[in-house]
Amino acid sequence: MAPHVVIAPLVVALATAILTLLARSNGRLVRALSALGGLGYAVAAAALLSAVAPLGASRTLVYEVSAWRAPFGIVLVADALSTFMLGLTAVVSLAAVVYSILYVDAFGQRLSYHPLYHFMVVGVTGSFLTGDIFNLFVWFEVMLMSSYILVVFYSGAEHTRAALQYVVLNLLGSAVMLLAIGGLYATTGTLNMADIARRLGDPAAYGVAVVPVLGLSAVLFAVFALKAGLAPFHFWVPDAYRAAPAPVTAMLAGVVKKVGVYAIVRLYFTVFAAASLPVSLPGIGGDAALAFFGPVLFAMAAASILFGGVGAVSRDDMDGVLAYSSIGQVGFIALPLAVGATVPGVRELAVAAAVVYAFNHGLAKSLLFLASGTVKTVFDTERFGDLGGIAPRAPVLAAGFLLGALALIGVPPLSGFFGKFLVFDTAARAFAVDAAGAGAAIALALVGAVFTIAYFTRAWNAVFWGAPTDVVGAALPARWTPREPGVGEAVADGGERPDRADGGASVDDGAAPGSHPGMIPVSTVREAELAGQVVVIAALALAIVGFGIGFEALFGAAEAAARAALDTGAYVDAVDPGTAAALEVGH
Amino acid sequence: MTEFVLAGVLGTLFALGTYLVLRRDVVRVVWGVSIISQAANVYLVTMGGVEGAAPITGGHVGETLPTDPLVQALVLTAIVIGFGTTALALVLTYRVYQEHGTIDMYELGSTGGER
Numbered sequence: 001m002a003p004h005v006v007i008a009p010l011v012v013a014l015a016t017a018i019l020t021l022l023a024r025s026n027g028r029l030v031r032a033l034s035a036l037g038g039l040g041y042a043v044a045a046a047a048l049l050s051a052v053a054p055l056g057a058s059r060t061l062v063y064e065v066s067a068w069r070a071p072f073g074i075v076l077v078a079d080a081l082s083t084f085m086l087g088l089t090a091v092v093s094l095a096a097v098v099y100s101i102l103y104v105d106a107f108g109q110r111l112s113y114h115p116l117y118h119f120m121v122v123g124v125t126g127s128f129l130t131g132d133i134f135n136l137f138v139w140f141e142v143m144l145m146s147s148y149i150l151v152v153f154y155s156g157a158e159h160t161r162a163a164l165q166y167v168v169l170n171l172l173g174s175a176v177m178l179l180a181i182g183g184l185y186a187t188t189g190t191l192n193m194a195d196i197a198r199r200l201g202d203p204a205a206y207g208v209a210v211v212p213v214l215g216l217s218a219v220l221f222a223v224f225a226l227k228a229g230l231a232p233f234h235f236w237v238p239d240a241y242r243a244a245p246a247p248v249t250a251m252l253a254g255v256v257k258k259v260g261v262y263a264i265v266r267l268y269f270t271v272f273a274a275a276s277l278p279v280s281l282p283g284i285g286g287d288a289a290l291a292f293f294g295p296v297l298f299a300m301a302a303a304s305i306l307f308g309g310v311g312a313v314s315r316d317d318m319d320g321v322l323a324y325s326s327i328g329q330v331g332f333i334a335l336p337l338a339v340g341a342t343v344p345g346v347r348e349l350a351v352a353a354a355v356v357y358a359f360n361h362g363l364a365k366s367l368l369f370l371a372s373g374t375v376k377t378v379f380d381t382e383r384f385g386d387l388g389g390i391a392p393r394a395p396v397l398a399a400g401f402l403l404g405a406l407a408l409i410g411v412p413p414l415s416g417f418f419g420k421f422l423v424f425d426t427a428a429r430a431f432a433v434d435a436a437g438a439g440a441a442i443a444l445a446l447v448g449a450v451f452t453i454a455y456f457t458r459a460w461n462a463v464f465w466g467a468p469t470d471v472v473g474a475a476l477p478a479r480w481t482p483r484e485p486g487v488g489e490a491v492a493d494g495g496e497r498p499d500r501a502d503g504g505a506s507v508d509d510g511a512a513p514g515s516h517p518g519m520i521p522v523s524t525v526r527e528a529e530l531a532g533q534v535v536v537i538a539a540l541a542l543a544i545v546g547f548g549i550g551f552e553a554l555f556g557a558a559e560a561a562a563r564a565a566l567d568t569g570a571y572v573d574a575v576d577p578g579t580a581a582a583l584e585v586g587h
Numbered sequence: 588m589t590e591f592v593l594a595g596v597l598g599t600l601f602a603l604g605t606y607l608v609l610r611r612d613v614v615r616v617v618w619g620v621s622i623i624s625q626a627a628n629v630y631l632v633t634m635g636g637v638e639g640a641a642p643i644t645g646g647h648v649g650e651t652l653p654t655d656p657l658v659q660a661l662v663l664t665a666i667v668i669g670f671g672t673t674a675l676a677l678v679l680t681y682r683v684y685q686e687h688g689t690i691d692m693y694e695l696g697s698t699g700g701e702r
Contacts, residue, residue, distance in 0.1 A: 134661055134664075137665075138664060138668070141668045141672075145671065145672070145675070148672075148675060148679075149675070152679060152682070155682060155686070156686065157686040157687055160679065160682050160683045160686045160687070161683065161686075161687070161695055163679060164613065164676075164679055164680070164683050164695075167672075167675065167676055167679055168608075168616055168617070168620055168676070171620045171621075171624065171672055171676065172608070172620060172623065174624065174668075174672070175620070175623045175624040175626075175627045176627075178624070178627040178628075178631065178665055179627050179630060181661075182627070182630055182631040182634050182658070182661075183634075185634065185657075185658070185661075186634040191657075
């Protein structure tokens, strides 16, 4: 038993953040440390994953900070759900950090980019691991503080405006979160999540009034919905995503958003689900908090899918489409959760579907934002009117974008197919038991799927298909690929090249034998960086294909995560076995 | 008694904060946000009780129960975080002024953004 492995990802990210801050006078050293930190984070997350799930079994590891026992001290809890989310973070973060080194200008990198980036990863990691509800607030703040500055990183007119919006909304969110946490503490008398679940499970023994918990958890819910960008709390999403540098947007859309989703699953499906309380509001009735949150989540998911879909179809620039798309896709993550909350019979499948969808969206959307960043770098625009016909000139970039788009649409060999399939499966099974609203959920998922096809088809046609426009022709007079002309071969090459691309500045890196990239009117160093960016995109595309082909393993992990999320008793016992009172939870 | 006074103060602070957040002037919005987060802190302190004895183990005799020290620790954390975020928001406001030449929300909305 080595519970110290629980804090390994946290320590690695924190150490990287501090070291990059200390070494900031030496740009080359900062970049090396940052890449190494990203790699180290992946290793630490993998170590934690193997410690939590040895040989397919799944257990819960608990780290007691300063060896203070659970209800009193702060605990960090790693179970299958946390490690699943950490796995997503590790993959996206590594890709984004390598891409950052090749993308963000040298001055920005020397200034503060890398420490901020890694502090954001620290906050994300802490949020996934903490077992204490006030500690969750603190990790949220760590994450948000860095993301505020990363959103305003370019500090131009649009960026400051977007950041102001983002900062003010999230500050209000933080104040509201603090209120809700204070109220929960006053009601339940504890801040430890496992202890809250235990007390809610047996309110009479602990003298807890259960009814206020519903209202307080609803207040808290609004904050998590704000972080996840669920309608009607999505206002900040498009502007902030457009303003931030591409790799930061990839992290915000791929990972930071998922923190909100994780918090909803963890708190509402694990902790507050322990309470049995009568809910009787107009149209909503049941004997558990989830009976209330099911319809609420459904309404939010519906609004997100429709608003995101309509918004994405009507945008005229790549980042705009992708940002609105990510509002809609978060709706797709919330949809199975809503069904699962309403229909206890499919709850486990529902949570598994949500985390699989979150994982797939994390990979695909970060890939798409990175591709959009490269398009912006090469052509200096991302408006549909200026772009067109990139595919014949930069086939690997185009193939990467296409794979990401197809993954979100849900085409079979890719991991996205299973995400979408599980969402439909959840809704269909709920429909089979005649659950109220299941038909609406299926219809909604269909409408959302049609929207996804529509806006990605439009983006693909406008940017990559057809004859090259003047802008494209001027920037890329001839076909350009990082290595080989053939799309398939070049994508296949992508996986083995990130190490070389890490060097970034090596002059002949991009000028691989057999191609003629010398035609591009950019310097050789710049060209090598662009080649590296495309390699990162290709690597992510390969990951999407890989997780699709090896979906069995991913689904196994997702199922374990869902079981861990729903087994309140096991969670409580693992965190605080002291008073192992029998906890009766009606799953 | 103190609790009732504090409850009134809390209501006033929240009302004031909300009013300021809805202003057009960005600086007032930032003021509003920081007043709301301070109000949340006052709320937390009130939760722990304000009329108990000092929370020192073994130090209190008689019938007076100690005040809950945990919320005070929470509030300290929240104050530190709030200090940082308020400073950031003010710097951001200045930067917005430099970039746009205005701190009026409506004008910001009409000049920026290429939706």
